[in-house]
Amino acid sequence: MPCYRCGVRQTDPERGKSPWRRGVVRDRLVLICPACQESTDWTAELEHCAQCRSAHLIRRLGQVECLDCGLVREPEASLVPVRGPDSPAGDPDPADATLADEVGRALDRLLGRH
Ligand SMILES: [Zn+2]
Numbered sequence: 001m002p003c004y005r006c007g008v009r010q011t012d013p014e015r016g017k018s019p020w021r022r023g024v025v026r027d028r029l030v031l032i033c034p035a036c037q038e039s040t041d042w043t044a045e046l047e048h049c050a051q052c053r054s055a056h057l058i059r060r061l062g063q064v065e066c067l068d069c070g071l072v073r074e075p076e077a078s079l080v081p082v083r084g085p086d087s088p089a090g091d092p093d094p095a096d097a098t099l100a101d102e103v104g105r106a107l108d109r110l111l112g113r114h
């Protein structure tokens, strides 16, 4: 996997820890090369942990896990369907509730209930 910023290919270090850092951008696991880590804002585009604000996140099995504090974000958060600006997320459509109410009352009248 190449560096997501500059596209340079990862070269495996002979031994020891890789200087490359992992991160999550828009729910995708990415790698950042050591050169790009020199820039001060290299974590700006990365997702940050909701708990400790660390950018040291990895994505696995559909979950995003913080490597610093261990917080795991469940995949549901990213599975919410994207809605258009004219259909904001929120409570169920009130028109449906009103309709159900009227149908119920009509049925009551029909069946002679009060
Ligand atoms: Zn890079």
Ligand SMILES: [Zn+2]
Binding pocket: 049, 050, 051, 052, 053, 054, 066, 067, 068, 069, 070, 071
């Ligand atoms: Zn964390």
